[in-house]
Structures are given as C-alpha cells and as structure tokens.
Amino acid sequence: MIEQLSWKVGGQQGEGIESTGEIFAIALNRLGYYLYGYRHFSSRIKGGHTNNKIRVSTTEVRAISDDLDILVAFDQETIDVNFYELRKGGIVIADAKFNPTIPDSTDVTLYSIPFTDLATELGTSLMKNMVAVGASSAILGLSIDVFREVVDEIFGKKGQQIVEKNIEAIARGAEEMREMLGVNVNKMQLSSADGKKRMFLIGNDAIAMGALAGGSRFMAAYPITPASEIMEYLIKKLPKFGGAVIQTEDEIAACTMAIGANYAGVRTLTASAGPGLSLMMEAIGLSGITEVPLVIVDTQRGGPSTGLPTKQEQSDLMAMIYGTHGEIPKVVIAPSTVEEAFYDMVEAFNVAEEYQVPVILITDLQLSLGKQTVEPLQFDKVQIRRGKFDYNMELPVSENKEYFKRYEVTEDGVSPRVVPGMKGGIHHVTGVEHDETGKPSESPINRNQQMDKRMRKLNNLRFPNPVLVNAKHEDADVLLVGFNSTRGAIEEAMVRLEQDGIKVNHAHVRLIHPFPTAELLPELKKAKRVIVVENNATGQLTSIIKMNCGHAEKISSLLKYDGNPFLPKEIYNTCKEGVVLNGNI
DSSP states (O other): OBSEEEEEEEEETTSSHHHHHHHHHHHHHHTTOEEEEEEEOOSSSSOSEEEEEEEEESSOOOSOOSSEEEEEESSHHHHHHHGGGEEEEEEEEEEGGGOOOOOSOSSSEEEEEOHHHHHHHTTOGGGHHHHHHHHHHHHHTOOTHHHHHHHHHHHGGGOHHHHHHHHHHHHHHHHHHHHHHGGGTTTTOBOOOOOOOOEEEEHHHHHHHHHHHTTOOEEEEOOOTTTHHHHHHHHHHGGGGTOEEEEOSSHHHHHHHHHHHHHTTOOEEEEEOHHHHHHHHHHHHHHHHHTOOEEEEEEEOBOSTTOBTTSOOOOOHHHHHHOSSSOOOOEEEOOOSHHHHHHHHHHHHHHHHHHTSEEEEEEEHHHHHOEEEEOOOOGGGOOOOOOSOOTTOOOOOOTTOOOOOTTOOOTTSOOOOOOTTOTTOOOOOOSSOBOTTSOBOOOHHHHHHHHHHHHTGGGGOOOSOSEEEEOOOSSEEEEEEEOGGGHHHHHHHHHHHHHTTOOEEEEEEOEEESOOHHHHHHHHHHEEEEEEEESSSSOHHHHHHHHHHOOGGGEEEEEOOSSSOOOHHHHHHHHHHHHHHTTOO
C-alpha cells in the first residue's frame, strides 16, 4: 500500500487526453482522495503534445509532484517528452499501436496495451482513452465500478448504450492490464481514502462561484487564455440568478462596459490575461478618477505580447500596480489556493464598493487552470458590504437646484455614492479633474483636495490575512516568500529543509497593493536570508518587497520563467545549497 502517487496521461491534443484525466481524477476524488492536477497544453485547438499530471494522495497536496509513478502514453512523443520524470520502479502504459519504446533502463517497466485495437473491437477507436483508464485502475487495484457513476454523468446524454460501451472499454483495459501484471497486480495499490465528499475545482471556476456568491449579476469580457473559463461558467449560471454575460468586441469595451454597469449599481466584473489588461489600462484610470467600483481578474500567463499563452508565469505585478497613467488608489489581491480564490473574489467586490476603487484579483495559469481538491465552501462566511451606498437611502433635495456632492471631500477619502435615477443625486461624471459635484475644474487648490481625498482612501484598508505566515523560528536560516500558486511547492520544500536541520519560515503575500509592510517586515527581521520565489525573469515581487520593507542586503530571488511551475525539489535544492554555502548550518 502507498499513500500517494503521481499519474500522467499524454498524447496529441484532440485525442481525448483531457477527458481521460478528468474521468480518472473525478472518480478518485469521489473516493475521498486529495488531488492536484496540472495540464500542459499547446496554444492551438488541435495537435501538439498535451499532458495532464495528477497527484493522488490520502492527505492534502497543493503542488505538482517532483516525479512520476505512472505514465499513460498515446504516442511515442509522450514517452520521449515525459520519461525523465519517472522514478525508479515507475511504469509506462502505452498504446501498442505505435510500437512504444523506452530508453534502456531496468528501473522502469513498459506495458504495451492495445488501447486502439480493443476500443475498435467495441465499436470505435475513440474509446481508447477509456481502455487506458481501465488499465490504470488495474495498476491501482481499483474496481471499475469506481468509474461507472462518472462515465454515466459524462456520456449519459448520448444514451445508455454509449455508457455501457465505455464501461466495457474500461473493463477490457483493466483485464488486459491484470493479465500483464500477473503476481505484481497490486504493486501500486493506494491506501484507502477517508471517503469524504469534497469539491474538485480549477481556480477559474472558484472565482466565478465567488462572483455569484458575492452578488455579481453581470460580466463583460472577451475570451482569452487562461481566463475564459470564468466567462464560460458564468454564461451558464448568471441567467439563473437574473444576470447576464456579454462577450464584447475587445477588452477595452469589456472594461468600460463593466464601469458603466457598476456606475448603475450592479456588481460587475471582467476577466482577462496580460495582453487584455494592457488594453484596459486607460479605463482603469477612468474608474479611479470617477471613483466607480471595478473588479478585474487578471490570470497571468507567459509574456510579453502573445508570449506563452498556455504556460505559467507571474510577470504582471508591476503592470497591475503602476500600469495606469497618473496616480489612483487601487487594490491588488493575490489568492494562493482555489479555496482562497472563491472567498477573495467575494472580498474583491466588497473592497471595490467600500473604497470606490478598481480592485484586481491576480492569479496565474497554474492557479487558474490547475485543479485542486477543495473542502466544501462555507457560504455562511460570505458577507456583502456595499460601503456608502444604499438603493433605499433618501437624499436631501436642494431647493437651489445644487448638484449632489458625489465627490465630497471626506476625512476617510470615501465620498457618498449614488446611482442614476436617485432623487436628489444629480451630479456630473467626467474623466477630467473635477470638483465635489463632478464639474470640471483645473483649480490647483481643488486638484490637491481631490487627489489627497482619493489617495487617502486606502489608509485604513481592511483585508483579511494580507500575509499568510508560517514562522516557527525567531532566528530562521531562511525565510521563503511567494505569492499565488507557489505556495504548495514552498510548503513542501520547507518540510524537507526542516528535516535537514535548516530552520525555515514562510510568508505568502496575499495583498500585493497596497503592500502589507507591517505584516511582512517582522518576518524579514527574523531571518538570516530571504528567498523570494516567483515565476518571472526580473524578480518583481522581490523589488516590491525591497521598496516597501528594505533589508535588500539579505533578499535574493529564486526565479523560473520557462513556462513551467515550480517543483518542490527546485526550491529545496536551491535553498539547501544557498544555506550551506553561507555557513548557516
């Protein structure tokens, strides 16, 4: 019996690789196992190598595994590209159709199974992926009944005959695999899971659910990888709650439409990736000066320009903070897990309305498209806070027909907010500098008053857990700092480093702007060295930390920008080598 394993399926896009991984993972999730999945795919609709790596464990996991136990290959390229990941004792299950070969090695076993031929005998070669699922189930010692419910849900609309054919394909694959395994039939049998029901979500779905729970009823967006799933989810769900999604002609229209809807009092979002956010920058400035709440999701991907649209990167930080011309208050939130993505999305709407500012929820491709086991969401935690706005409030009506002071200079920087049609609420709205009623003004005194008012909005920003801290040591050898999806890999590396006698603390930044200096600075002071882990080439988070916290002499970066997420061993190896070289242990 083993407590966890890593399984990967690969082939050409369009061969059913994604559905193979989905059926395998969903079935195991329903047995109560914890899973973490990550897809590698090309930026084209069909063709090109793709794979889906799924980690299965009896305990919680939040990172891609360093190595691989089982590789399911639909072509030779899959073996050539992924073989190096296999650990000693690993297994390759390959379609016999392409006469698979593996490098000379006595440490990995190849099982050549006629996926395509068995599927064709059952009626169509398209079911070869189900044969592969069956072969995998035999390796793990699972009954094919585990997959029946999932297959029925996926193929039920096509008729019971299709369902039974797919189940039969799984059974044939399992039978063929068991015959080949012989006495080794249970060599990778998993320990039993706890059987508890948990969700299995990508980050984008959690973000969309958070938007719904947070009261959003409109989304304007333009499709872009890796953000499109948010829009696709809400297209199906928002109409059931009286809402709507509009696919706009571009990201400029999406952002300005979202501003218009928020101005009308409807909680609205838009979502994009780096290229789309570049187009939105002028509109974000409009949100800032008109003080209209705005929520944007930025799913980071490889850049610049089109760059690596289907690969991991974390290179939008500086753009999100400083990309707009001029100076406006804005908030940038960075969830680190799928679960946090749900709750932080709700909070993004609350913060946007309470402080009347643009709020950017920043994720990365690994978090947005990676699939994680998630404990049941607690909807009783969801609170709706709309700040200085109430549809039912009564406004005083001026006898002198004076305009409403929509941009009134207040001590906390937040002015009273109204929406069109409210009696007594008439005011100007313009993108140029204005006085308290919105009337354009170039007065130096008024300019200072309005700028100061806007900029002090965030002096008292309340955001839960702006930095997640795991600090056991007052004199740590190393403090590891990260944001977004690097959390899981950092946590695993910590465990290994502690086992080697290295004292490690961890701080994960969840609020990028305004930067939580007060929460992070004490952790910097406790450590001999600080290593910031981030997926970009220039150390953007590192620079932000140095600007806000100082201690530049002890801060260094661990950077990765080849399009792949961090593995725990990469962080472990770098930290161990650095600490040893500096004589700290």
